[in-house]
Amino acid sequence: MIIDLHRHTWSFYQRYPQASEIASKNPGKLDPVHAQSDPLPLVPDWKEAALDHINELDESGVDATVIFVADYGLRLGEPTFTIEGENRLSAEMGRAYPNRLIPFFGIDPRRNNAVDAFERAVTDWNMKGLKIHTTVGFFPHDRVVYPFYEICVARNLPVTFHSGPMPSPLVSRYAQPLHFDEVAADFPELTIIMGHAGRAAWPEALNIAQMKPNIYLELSTWQAHFDYPEDAIKAIYRMCQTIGVERVLWGSDNPGWRHAMPLKKWVSTIQDLPVTGKKFGCDFTTSDTEAILGKNAARILGLK
Ligand SMILES: [Zn+2]
Numbered sequence: 573m574i575i576d577l578h579r580h581t582w583s584f585y586q587r588y589p590q591a592s593e594i595a596s597k598n599p600g601k602l603d604p605v606h607a608q609s610d611p612l613p614l615v616p617d618w619k620e621a622a623l624d625h626i627n628e629l630d631e632s633g634v635d636a637t638v639i640f641v642a643d644y645g646l647r648l649g650e651p652t653f654t655i656e657g658e659n660r661l662s663a664e665m666g667r668a669y670p671n672r673l674i675p676f677f678g679i680d681p682r683r684n685n686a687v688d689a690f691e692r693a694v695t696d697w698n699m700k701g702l703k704i705h706t707t708v709g710f711f712p713h714d715r716v717v718y719p720f721y722e723i724c725v726a727r728n729l730p731v732t733f734h735s736g737p738m739p740s741p742l743v744s745r746y747a748q749p750l751h752f753d754e755v756a757a758d759f760p761e762l763t764i765i766m767g768h769a770g771r772a773a774w775p776e777a778l779n780i781a782q783m784k785p786n787i788y789l790e791l792s793t794w795q796a797h798f799d800y801p802e803d804a805i806k807a808i809y810r811m812c813q814t815i816g817v818e819r820v821l822w823g824s825d826n827p828g829w830r831h832a833m834p835l836k837k838w839v840s841t842i843q844d845l846p847v848t849g850k851k852f853g854c855d856f857t858t859s860d861t862e863a864i865l866g867k868n869a870a871r872i873l874g875l876k
Contacts, residue, residue, distance in 0.1 A: 574839060575869035576629070576637035578732065578767055578792035578823025581621060581662045585828075586612045587651040588644060612652040618661040622668055628826065629672065632836035635866065636875070638823070639665060640676040640703035642734065646683070647708035647741060655679065656689060663697035674873060676732060678703035681717045682710060690720055694727055700873060702731040706751075707742035713754035721759045730763035730872050732790070736771030749777035756784035763872055765821060768793045774807055781815050788872070789815070791864070792823030795833035798841055802852050805845065808864075809854035817860045821868050839865065 585592045589611040629637060641658040645651055651658065659677055666675035677693040679686045681704070693699040702724055706712055712733060724731050733752065737744035745751075749770040756764055769789035770777030781787040789811055797804035811820050822842060824835055833841070842865050845856040870876070 573866040573870055574634045575866040576634055576824050577765065577790055577821050577869050578825050579625065579637045579639050580828060581639050581641050581658065581665065582612055582616065583828040586610065588648050589652065590649050614652070616653055616661060618664050622665040622673060625673060626669060628835055632839055634835065634839065636672050636674060638674045638676055638701065641678040642703060642705040643678050643680040644705065644708050644742065646680050659693060660697070663693065663699055666698065671875065675699045676701035676703045680708055681720055687719045690723060694723065694729065701729045704731060705734045706746040707734060707738040707744060709743060709746065711746055711751050713751060721755065721762050725759055725761050730765055732765040732767050734768065735766040735777060736768045736773050749773055749780050752787060753780050753784060756787050760786055762786055764788065765790050769811065778811055778814055781819065788819045788821050790821040790823050792825035793829055795829060795838050798833070801848065805849050805852050805854055809849060809856065812860060817863045818868055820864050822865050
């Protein structure tokens with residue numbers, strides 16, 4: 573079973589057209605393709621978006637994917653559609669494709685009535701986890717987030733965080749791997765998924781995860797790390813050796829990251845590790861790659 577643990581209902585620039593302008597000024601290779609994508613219509617077409625996800629999964633041999641929205645509204649200005657509405661549409665997608673599109677609830681915990689909205693999402697909308705993006709201006713260990721963790725623990729739901737840097741006007745220090753440590757200490761039963769494994773700050777992410785067995789490292793956006801295959805392969809191997817392959821997870825961060833590598837190739841890049849790893853002294857087995865690509869995710873999500 574192959575499960576993408578990190579996917580957005582819509583791409584960032586579709587939701588926040590105001591961010592495109594900032595991205596277009598960035599001289600690096602931030603995301604030029606999606607910076608030009610059309611903004612979402614006033615009421616987004618969730619059926620079309622759901623089908624787009626399903627087609628990509630089918631094409632790539634991926635069985636299921638988590639989907640969510642990241643809530644940047646309090647920092648970037650409100651998205652084209654309301655955040656409550658977007659979450660509701662994620663839930664609708666999950667209802668239309670059960671066990672294939674698995675919706676997490678994405679919210680800025682500082683919003684009014686956010687805890688109640690999360691409670692409703694898991695109770696009435698059947699949402700399966702929480703997505704938190706702290707680079708809008710709060711730390712994972714800020715007490716405003718704690719009631720959300722309590723709900724996750726009580727219902728055995730995982731929480732996915734962005735970890736590592738983000739472009740302006742988002743603020744990277746809020747997602748520095750170190751800042752997940754206190755959450756892990758205060759909620760030892762909470763399943764903490766560090767999305768992107770800290771990106772280039774992965775050694776710090778690994779360092780924290782080594783001490784906190786409830787932290788998982790998730791490899792979405794690592795498609796780009798494979799521009800330097802030796803570094804990427806050795807890093808993933810080091811993660812597996814240090815915290816165990818059971819805590820290394822796979823995801824894409826599509827549709828926003830489609831330009832980096834087709835999903836099908838991202839699957840085969842992991843499947844090929846037992847062969848490609850050999851060149852660099854990394855001894856992956858097929859059972860390791862199966863664990864990374866889906867077995868671990870299935871366990872976390874309670875899928876059979
Ligand atoms: Zn993401």
